[in-house]
Amino acid sequence: MSFSVLVWKELRELLAEKTILIGILLMPLILFPLLGLTMVAGFSSAGRAQQVFEAAVLDRDDGWASRELLETLKRAGVRLKPTPSGGDLNEILEGLDSRLLIIIPEGFSQNITNYRQASIQLYYRLERLSISELQGLSNFQALVSYSSTIFGERLASGEGIDVRFYKSPFTASEFIVYQGQVLGGVSTTVFQPVLYLSLTIPIGIFIIAVTAGSVSATSVALEKEAKTLEILLTLPIHRLKLLASKLLSSIVLAALGGASFMIGFLIYFQGIMSMIRQPPVEGVQTGAEMLSTFYSLSGPVLLLLGLIVIISLALTLSIGILAGVVAGDVRGGQQLASLLLSLLFLPPFMLQLLGGLSTLDPTLLTIMMLNPVTHVFLALESATASDIPAALTHILVTLAYLVLLLGVAAWIFSGERLISLRVRLGRRGILETVRGSGK
Amino acid sequence: MAAAVEVDGVWKFFGERAALKGVSFRVSPGEVFGLIGPNGAGKTTCFRILATILRPSRGGAKIFGFDVVRDAQEVRSLISYLPEEAGVYRSLSGVDYIRFLARIYNRDEVEALHEAEEVSGLGDALRSRMGSYSLGMRRRILLAGALIARPKVAILDEPTSGLDVMHAVYVRDVIKKYSRQGMTFLISSHNMLEVEYLCDRIAIIDEGVIIAEGQPKYLKESAGAENLEELFLSLKRGAQ
Structure with missing residues (x-):
């Protein structure tokens, strides 16, 4: 009691x-x-940042290779918006309604034609220092890098070379063994x-x-x-x-x-x-x-x-x-x-x-x-x-x-x-x- | 007949410091016994030993023949203790608290509540949470709790502390009433008038030593003192 x-x-x-x-x-x-x-x-936010890429493009080269590069970027999922070429960089950036700017300089196609490494400039406007913003930037960098690879492969293919073979002569199938179970198709x-x-x-x-x-x-x-x-x-x-x-x-x-x-x-x-x-x-x-x-x-x-x-x-x-x-x-x-x-x-x-x-x-x-x-x-x-x-x-x-x-x-x-x-x-x-x- | 309270040569040390130095006294059943002395004299330590909260370092104490250390459980069923600075359970109402005690002491809840209402005089406030009580109200509900337990020995450390004159007088009358019914009281107080009014016998304690014991009237007469305060001061001077 x-x-x-x-x-x-x-x-x-x-x-x-x-x-x-x-x-x-x-x-x-x-x-x-x-x-x-x-x-x-x-x-979800990072995912959205990954999916939607809208980039303004200033193509100062306007040659065959720059057009080919833009086509590759489009296929990779980047929505391209041409931007007027007038004014200096600050004016262009101020008037920009997109958070990404791709500038292809003059001589880009000429360099590619002469088998010289060409370059482009990428501008990414950060709204704030958040994980999703930085993740978006990282994803865009990865996309451009991927486009560069694809672009290179297409150039090589035009010359009759399978560049993918030279870059990856072998592949690896990965398996993880955990508590007696063999797990295949594991992504990190x-x-x-x-x-x-x-x-x-x-x-x-x-x-x-x-x-x-x-x-x-x-x-x-x-x-x-x-x-x-x-x-x-x-x-x-x-x-x-x-x-x-x-x-x-x-x-x-x-x-x-x-x-x-x-x-x-x-x-x-x-x-x-x-x-x-x-x-x-x-x-x-x-x-x-x-x-x-x-x-x-x-x-x-x-x-x-x-x-x-x-x-x-x-x-x-x-x-x-x-x-x-x-x-x-x-x-x-x-x-x-x-x-x-x-x-x-x-x-x-x-x-x-x-x-x-x-x-x-x-x-x-x-x-x-x-x-x-x-x-x-x-x-x-x-x-x-x-x-x-x-x-x-x-x-x-x-x-x-x-x-x-x-x-x-x-x-x-x-x-x-x-x-x-x-x-x-x-x-x-x-x-x-x-x-x-x-x- | 066994003494209600028997304290025999009790010493209590806290580290190196002796709070009690061979304290001895006896209280008869039905007696109101007052332990008086200045702050830090050892009154509370003595009460805590009798209430089985502390153990004596030397000597012993008994309540109706039960040893406060060896038979602590039996002693607890014979006493109730109201500490000087006791607090209340803030989330419980006065009614909850009295019901809680009634169940612990196997008393009829309705009867106990009625008695508590009479002793505390709290009326409807008994239904409020005790956290909202004033100091005086807290003291009265705790006193009611100590008395509805119907202990054989009630140990009350400063029972009227924090009460206004009206309630202090009321509480003294309550103690007198329960005493007439045969309850033994052990009381400490700074209020010498209160001690004279309530106590059949007193012991004066100073620096852990009982320096006088007896009926207040005879103690005063023997020292030629007009009141207990004078008695205490003359005893102090005599000791020095």
């Missing part, structure tokens, strides 16, 4: 905290779909979604975990700061029940946060999948196919992912609770929780980005394996790769750490340390233990 009342009280207090509602429940629902939408919008561009997921899952977990830990520390430290803890400790309830009620309510919150995370993540995942369903080149795997090869999100895998998120949140919330317990006030609790969680999360997170555990020497590897969060990341990696036994092993190790952490919490809750032990960040960022009356 008293336990359910305590949990009810804890949940009421926790859910009344706006920071908890926003940080744990709303942020994943907003963060992931927002990431997905931004990515889709960014790529479709690796991008896999990279995005490798980055966004840990980043998302890191943000949510640090927020959750900081918030749970706040909820406990608030009890100290609001001076409600002393009355709570004198109620006829076993101290371990108090701890259990705090943890259970935190875990309920973690489960809600986990569900929110999974919903947000699935919306994000669907966004990415819709973006990459079309193959970039015929016969090559689409991004969606590639993604489903590397990340198999079947029912059991989704369940495992949910479990990992809940356990890691429970771990984070427990660390937060401990930080809140040993801190004297809300600020101290938040500082301590953020410090501890950053120390635990950043090394495996960075390692995930830089090449994994296999790149470490044995000493560093041992240190990393002592960090419970390393096992959270390894469990995630194994689960997304459908390696369920490995994922379960890492989940069990994480659970063992959670039990250990609970033991420490129980030890603190059972004595007077809850009131008398304080840890604060010193001026130089050093942890100081303060023994006092708790006043």
Whole structure:
């Protein structure tokens, strides 16, 4: 009876905290779909920049080769608009209603006729320094380079030479072997979604975990700061029940946060999948196919992912609770929780980005394996790769750490340390233990 | 008959500093006992030990024969504690808080609410969130919470702190009423008039040491003091 009342009280207090509602429940629902939408919008914009090229042309040569070049550009998809030749360059650029200007100088055809390398000038007007603008510029450069190649091939063909043979005497068919599967027709561009997921899952977990830990520390430290803890400790309830009620309510919150995370993540995942369903080149795997090869999100895998998120949140919330317990006030609790969680999360997170555990020497590897969060990341990696036994092993190790952490919490809750032990960040960022009356 | 409260040679250290230096006193059942002294004398530390929040470094304390360290769980079912600077759960209403305590102490919720309304005098404000309460209202709801628990020993650290005269008088009357029903009170206060009015016996504590103990009237007479403030000052001068 008293336990359910305590949990009810804890949940009421926790859910009344706006920071908890926003940080744990709303942020994943907003963060992931927002990431997905931004990515889709960014790529659509870059795609549009790639598709529509309208260029003004100032052909000062007006010879056979310049006409041939313009014909090649047209075939490559550039819409050409002749521009009056009068005035200097600044006047031409000012009067330009197109963002691209191609100037073919006099003597272009003469140079080509004499087998001398000719040149043209390209002007690209940037509206702003955005990724899609720069991507558009890059795409146009690639198109002109491609047109130059085609133009060269046509010239060579007129001389009866197959220049493509000399440029590429052999071709290579590429295959990737991943977890016993041989994948053919793999385009490096479709690796991008896999990279995005490798980055966004840990980043998302890191943000949510640090927020959750900081918030749970706040909820406990608030009890100290609001001076409600002393009355709570004198109620006829076993101290371990108090701890259990705090943890259970935190875990309920973690489960809600986990569900929110999974919903947000699935919306994000669907966004990415819709973006990459079309193959970039015929016969090559689409991004969606590639993604489903590397990340198999079947029912059991989704369940495992949910479990990992809940356990890691429970771990984070427990660390937060401990930080809140040993801190004297809300600020101290938040500082301590953020410090501890950053120390635990950043090394495996960075390692995930830089090449994994296999790149470490044995000493560093041992240190990393002592960090419970390393096992959270390894469990995630194994689960997304459908390696369920490995994922379960890492989940069990994480659970063992959670039990250990609970033991420490129980030890603190059972004595007077809850009131008398304080840890604060010193001026130089050093942890100081303060023994006092708790006043 | 077992003493309601029995403190026997209690020392309490915080690091190197001794907050209590061999404090001893006994409180009989149904008695209102006052612990008075200047700030930092050790009153709150003593109360916290009796409320099972802190552990004595040396010596021991018992509530109705139960040791505050060894039998902490039993002690908690016999006491209620109102700390001097206690706060409230901001998101809970007064009604929620009283219901919460009624369930913890296995009391009938309606009866407990009725009693809390009477003790606190908060009326309709009981239905508002406690976060919106003034300091005085908070103190009254916390006092109501401490009394609806029907403890055998109520430990009240500055029970009228933050209350206006009207409410302070009202709270003193409530304490008297519960005392007549047999509840034992352990009270600390800076208000010497309040202590004289409420307490059957007092102990004066200074720098962690009990320097006098007895009925206020006899203590004053023995020292030739007109009031407790004079008594305290003469005891201090005597000690120096």
